[in-house]
Amino acid sequence: MNNTLNTLLIMEKRTEGKGEVRRSEDVEREAFGIDALDDALEGGLPRGTWTVVTGEPGVGKSILCMHFAYTGLEDDEPVIYVTTETSFRDVVRQARQFNMDLTQFKPVNLSDVLSGRVKPENAKLVVIDLFGLYRQYREMVKEAGEEGRRPSRALSIEVLEGAVRKAYEVLGFSEGKVSEPSRLIIDSMTAFWADKPAMARAYSYALRQSLYRSNITALLVSQYAPTTEASFGFGLEHIADGIIHMWMDKVEQTKTIRRWLIIKKMRLTNHAKDAYQVDIQPGKGLILIEANETQ
Template sequence: MERLSTGVPDIDSMIAGGIPRGFLVACTGEPGTGKTIFSIHFIWEGLRVGDVCIFVTTEESRDSIIAQASQFGFDFKKALEDGKLIVIDALMGLEDRWALRSLDIEELVNKVIEAKKALGYGRARLVVDSLSAFWLDKPAMARKYSYFVKKVLAKWDFTIVVTSQYAITTSDAFGFGVEHIADGIIRFRRFVRNGVLRRYVLIEKMRQTPHSLLMHEITVVDGKGLIVLGPVRERKEDVTLPKQVSDRIVAAQKKKEKELLPNIENKRSKSQGNSHVQKSSKT
């Protein structure tokens, strides 16, 4: 099976080498957990190996995506100029050829096909960041829209990464949106531990793939991008109790010991006395 590297080697090894060609993978998670940065890696890897690349942005402007990529040494600007990459801006209401005038799912799909035709033949990568923006005001349409995107674009040799924010409305009232349609789910998470923000990634689903079941801690490093620190199970600080809690337990133990100590000391000296007596009686 042909697999496409995600551009993050440690995430590739969690999914048997990469995303199977033609898959639609959903990256879900809370704000600031790394979905956009992961998507940028996926596109940069595509540019590196000569894939046709399209990035649709609804959350940030085209310039913001270019600036974020350049912080990790990924020259999206040059790729745009060289006609290897198209960034479709659905946020700024731009009037240029590669902008969406509204968050309309048909307009999106048509624009992506137009971009693919402009970039030429060959294996292609598409990011839609975020796809959930297209059903913000109509969450009941999440599944239908996801299916539409997958079905239409399947004919165009795309391997697709879409991001999806967790909205209570989409998961509670209307069932999941893109999750059942997607061939894979990469779940990004965040927790505050000892007052420090920590980010994690978990492969929740990857069809036809013996994938890792372990949550891995990740971080974002300036100049480099997304880095996997290691599986949580092996990292002591992730499984131990928060410091305030463990401090309280230690304090309570000490208090208890103090209360018991006189008794223990008494018993010890008594038994020591006894053994001395026994010993002396033997000799």
């Protein structure tokens, strides 16, 4: 469905019968395609904002990213999908289990573009995986020559930045021009500062400054260590316009997996304040259940 229409319908649904108007006007929204979540966000993420998804392993962060990508593509919006945790082939396989066929959008891998193997024409889905980052790293080393400043390793913020900029070029987004509404997904950011967690905040600022475009809505994953509950990506939360936090009850106590999601912050949005229980269902993916429906 058209995003704007979707937004209007959801806003109407949220406000009806409440006797008060809750809508945040003049904000275009980027939907997830997950009904309760879009409803909780007045239609979706505000266009052009940066949202971080935080949480421990297995809570559903990557699946949330797949929904965000798929719904954007279905709405005919270009998507840049950075995957550092798994190969894109595995992203495709996982998404297919939830009835989201990403192959129909003919994904173009940045590493194939950089090697000249693929000429991207009318690309809609540009994938940056570890191969793409490594190729970008080699290009940057070559360009820097013997004397120049070269990135220290492939998994660094400057390489990520360079790779995403190339993806912008593939999609025809030139600097200084307003690009068409599109989505940037980075799953996950953690790998880029694993060896320098103290730098996360400074890196986050630099990344946002360099990659920000008014029509590009970004969803970035930040992993939390389950033992210490410390975030490796601490810093990202401060630069983000939105924080969606996901977690799991302690399995030793519940003896079953019970997942939760809460919108901790979302600029420009009168968002839901309560946590939702999360279910992951074959054929459907993430389902959110309002807390008062779970008792």
